[in-house]
Amino acid sequence: MTETHLKPISPSEIEAWRGHIGRQDTRHQRLDVESLRRFAAAQGADMDVERQPPPLAHWAYFLETVGPESIGPDGHPKRGGLLPPVSLPRRMFAAATMTFTAPLLLDAEAELTLTVTDVRHRTGKTGDLVFVEVDRRIDQDGRERLTEHQTIVYRGLGEPVAPIRPIDPPPHGDARVWRPGPTDLFRFSAVTFNSHRIHYDAPYATREEGYPGLVVHGPFTAAKLYSLAYERAGKPVRRFEFRATAPLFAGQPVYLAPGSEAGEVQAIRCDGAVSMTARADFES
Numbered sequence: 001m002t003e004t005h006l007k008p009i010s011p012s013e014i015e016a017w018r019g020h021i022g023r024q025d026t027r028h029q030r031l032d033v034e035s036l037r038r039f040a041a042a043q044g045a046d047m048d049v050e051r052q053p054p055p056l057a058h059w060a061y062f063l064e065t066v067g068p069e070s071i072g073p074d075g076h077p078k079r080g081g082l083l084p085p086v087s088l089p090r091r092m093f094a095a096a097t098m099t100f101t102a103p104l105l106l107d108a109e110a111e112l113t114l115t116v117t118d119v120r121h122r123t124g125k126t127g128d129l130v131f132v133e134v135d136r137r138i139d140q141d142g143r144e145r146l147t148e149h150q151t152i153v154y155r156g157l158g159e160p161v162a163p164i165r166p167i168d169p170p171p172h173g174d175a176r177v178w179r180p181g182p183t184d185l186f187r188f189s190a191v192t193f194n195s196h197r198i199h200y201d202a203p204y205a206t207r208e209e210g211y212p213g214l215v216v217h218g219p220f221t222a223a224k225l226y227s228l229a230y231e232r233a234g235k236p237v238r239r240f241e242f243r244a245t246a247p248l249f250a251g252q253p254v255y256l257a258p259g260s261e262a263g264e265v266q267a268i269r270c271d272g273a274v275s276m277t278a279r280a281d282f283e284s
Helices: 011-018 033-043 182-191 202-208 218-233
Strands: 024-030 090-100 109-124 127-140 143-155 176-178 237-244 254-258 264-269 274-282
Touching: 011 109, 011 127, 033 182, 033 218, 090 218, 109 143, 182 218, 218 237, 218 254, 218 264, 218 274
Parallel strands: none
Antiparallel strands: 024 109, 090 143, 090 237, 109 127, 127 143, 176 254, 237 274, 254 264, 264 274
């Protein structure tokens, strides 16, 4: 495992990255049914998507697409373009808040507008952290359908993550148990066109990035929590937000459980650590 950014980030680097604030990109796509059906299948949702769209259906579309010459050593697209070329090696989808204004229309053209709204630098226990905030808005038929505010965090490699030891008894005995395996991770990577190697390349994940195994996608976990919140309330979700706090790993049980507040749900790791907390607000 090698550190690719050993020296502290300089003020000039931060200023250059902040120069991306306000940058915008617009993409167009027909929201085809089969892409959505594959997305539903990968997360284990109902594949009758014409009747019931899967959790967080908008993530099936507007996937970042680049050729092999534009892929970095970690499998992500090379840094730069809309987002700033932050030099810290680890990039993670840390949090999001989304508001569902109107249903997406299948087999109809849609427009996605992306805007970089902030770039912030902090120093934490593991060293430098850079937070990039991005707004996403989907419009169809002249109407806003969905807005989403994403937080992407960049950081150094830090120390290797110790193997996760399950506790006995389980941390939440009456929770829904989810055990994502390597095939599940591969399928989710495929339908979201996510080539980050930590999700399917075990030697890379363990030797280069210091994880004890394949890492479960944050969006995969978020979709599971959305499903739990929706099923518990039995009402359409108007607003959904989540924040990731600890990684999950393939082959180990994850406990999907209600939280302490109304509309709150959590993904609890088998060692008792809270991996993700989400909250849903519902239509009245």
